[in-house]
Amino acid sequence: MNRQTNWLITTLLILGSILILLPLYLTITIALKTPNELSKSLLALPEEWRFQNFLEAIEITNFFNALTNSMIITIFVVIFTLLTNSMVAYAIARNMHKRFYKFLFYYFVSAMFVPFPIMMLPIVKQTSSWGMDNIAGLILLYIVYGLAFNVFIYVGYIKSIPKSLEEAAIIDGASTWQVFWKVIFPLLAPMNATVGILTTLWAWNDFMLPLIILSDRDQATLPLVQYLFQSQFSTDYNLAFASYLMALAPMIIVYIFAQKWIISGVTKGAIK
Amino acid sequence: MQKRQNAFILMTIPALALFFIFHTFPVLQGIFYSFTDWKGYGDWNFVGFKNYLNVFQDGRALSAYGFTFQFSIVSTILVNIFSLVVAMGLNAKIKFQKTLRAVYFMPNILGILIVGYIFNFIFAHFIPDIAESLGINALSKNILGDPDLAWVGIVIMAVWQAVAFNTILYLAGLVTISDDLYEAASIDGAGPWKKFWAITFPLIAPFFTINMVLAMKNFLMVFDHIIALTGGGPGQSTESISLLIYRGGFEGGEFAYQSANAVIYFIVIVIISVFQIRVLQKREVEM
Numbered sequence: 001m002n003r004q005t006n007w008l009i010t011t012l013l014i015l016g017s018i019l020i021l022l023p024l025y026l027t028i029t030i031a032l033k034t035p036n037e038l039s040k041s042l043l044a045l046p047e048e049w050r051f052q053n054f055l056e057a058i059e060i061t062n063f064f065n066a067l068t069n070s071m072i073i074t075i076f077v078v079i080f081t082l083l084t085n086s087m088v089a090y091a092i093a094r095n096m097h098k099r100f101y102k103f104l105f106y107y108f109v110s111a112m113f114v115p116f117p118i119m120m121l122p123i124v125k126q127t128s129s130w131g132m133d134n135i136a137g138l139i140l141l142y143i144v145y146g147l148a149f150n151v152f153i154y155v156g157y158i159k160s161i162p163k164s165l166e167e168a169a170i171i172d173g174a175s176t177w178q179v180f181w182k183v184i185f186p187l188l189a190p191m192n193a194t195v196g197i198l199t200t201l202w203a204w205n206d207f208m209l210p211l212i213i214l215s216d217r218d219q220a221t222l223p224l225v226q227y228l229f230q231s232q233f234s235t236d237y238n239l240a241f242a243s244y245l246m247a248l249a250p251m252i253i254v255y256i257f258a259q260k261w262i263i264s265g266v267t268k269g270a271i272k
Numbered sequence: 273m274q275k276r277q278n279a280f281i282l283m284t285i286p287a288l289a290l291f292f293i294f295h296t297f298p299v300l301q302g303i304f305y306s307f308t309d310w311k312g313y314g315d316w317n318f319v320g321f322k323n324y325l326n327v328f329q330d331g332r333a334l335s336a337y338g339f340t341f342q343f344s345i346v347s348t349i350l351v352n353i354f355s356l357v358v359a360m361g362l363n364a365k366i367k368f369q370k371t372l373r374a375v376y377f378m379p380n381i382l383g384i385l386i387v388g389y390i391f392n393f394i395f396a397h398f399i400p401d402i403a404e405s406l407g408i409n410a411l412s413k414n415i416l417g418d419p420d421l422a423w424v425g426i427v428i429m430a431v432w433q434a435v436a437f438n439t440i441l442y443l444a445g446l447v448t449i450s451d452d453l454y455e456a457a458s459i460d461g462a463g464p465w466k467k468f469w470a471i472t473f474p475l476i477a478p479f480f481t482i483n484m485v486l487a488m489k490n491f492l493m494v495f496d497h498i499i500a501l502t503g504g505g506p507g508q509s510t511e512s513i514s515l516l517i518y519r520g521g522f523e524g525g526e527f528a529y530q531s532a533n534a535v536i537y538f539i540v541i542v543i544i545s546v547f548q549i550r551v552l553q554k555r556e557v558e559m
């Protein structure tokens with residue numbers, strides 16, 4: 001029964017998706033219009049594609065500098081998060097019967113319930129007095145703060161990996177480090193994908209941590225740049241939207257090609 | 273064996289040390305300074321619970337709590353309704369399922385701040401423009417400029433962005449429900465409404481719990497949305513707790529005072545999360 005396509009629901013969902021796509025449509029078209037065209041009609045397509053807005057936005061906001069900053073932060077955070085957080089989780093998962101490791105597990109995981117504002121003011125004092133109010137400091141903070149959630153999902157996953165594989169490797173004379181890197185880490189690939197995707201989305205889109213940690217404008221990330229240039233943007237919407245579009249574009253392009261993996265990665269992370 | 277234990281210790285100790293230094297230590301410092309009168313610079317004295325008592329008498333703080341709760345509760349409910357509806361739609365026998373799923377999930381990958389700026393324009397120019405050409409006077413002005421309505425604008429943008437994530441979670445729950453159950457129910461003569469309450473909802477109850485708790489917790493921390501849409505205004509009508517702590521702490525020289533506020537905020541979030549999990553899990557069992 002009920003095997004044919006439900007066209008009513010299909011139509012309703014398509015209509016609903018207009019609500020999702022409209023803000024993007026506006027962003028793209030406004031970025032391509034002249035101020036004159038914009039004042040005539042907000043919804044119309046641009047009469048001719050005007051790339052001048054993009055060139056101006058690139059120059060004014062120093063776009064490529066911010067893009068580089070965001071990319072450096074995201075790439076380093078993702079690589080080191082995968083390498084270190086999975087290792088910590090491995091040590092915890094294989095020793096959960098011992099008090100120390102059990103304590104570690106609850107120590108990291110309970111941090112998920114600590115709202116960031118409680119440490120916001122002290123961490124800014126601390127990072128600036130230790131000379132960490134820069135990209136390197138920010139990268140370290142993301143890797144460390146990621147532990148709370150990542151240990152939680154890695155440990156759950158590692159527990160489901162049978163110990164027999166490790167035992168075989170140990171009998172062959174492998175050290176604990178070799179067991180981790182050669183046996184366990186490759187087996188973690190599905191979880192690494194999830195953690196990698198979630199970490200990318202977090203580090204790339206985050207605004208609050210760069211806002212409070214970074215003291216040098218030249219180190220600003222893409223979201224932070226949009227904030228710093230608001231006074232200029234509020235008088236020139238075409239310029240603003242060109243800048244917004246360029247800031248959103250890298251993630252949208254990645255999403256178009258990898259949406260299947262991104263959706264399944266995020267789903268796995270959310271349902272543990 | 274001892275060597276193995278040493279390796280495990282080496283794997284965890286650096287992480288433990290860094291986590292303590294950059295997470296636990298600042299938290300403890302925040303709690304410590306909440307009992308002082310430190311401005312963020314200069315000398316300080318212990319003042320006991322004075323900061324805490326003052327928070328409860330501070331109109332600005334109370335209105336921030338009021339706004340944050342109002343925003344979070346309304347947004348959490350709306351997000352869960354919309355995402356459940358969308359997820360059920362996506363789970364039905366439809367055409368273009370993959371594409372539609374990709375479109376509905378897309379807001380999740382976009383930075384909240386930038387989406388907020390785009391919505392700022394939509395509220396300030398697009399909606400009034402459309403409303404004017406259609407002759408709807410009620411919508412012809414920017415709702416973000418109205419102290420009584422600005423929060424609605426923030427809810428709309430927050431819901432637009434958050435439905436994506438919650439939809440995917442509900443969808444993960446819905447696909448686990450076997451078609452046989454619905455067929456059996458149909459044979460027994462159950463209508464769609466009955467099927468939803470008797471089959472769908474009880475079976476996705478665990479997902480409902482996660483969604484409610486996660487959404488509520490995220491919304492209680494609202495910050496980026498407000499920076500992009502209203503900056504806390506008009507006046508202080510949409511100032512959230514996070515924004516108040518940020519502003520007061522960094523710009524107002526209220527380091528100690530806002531630390532006390534943050535401790536209260538922390539306790540509130542923990543209580544709400546635990547309460548939600550208890551109540552919702554109890555319902556799961558009963559159903």
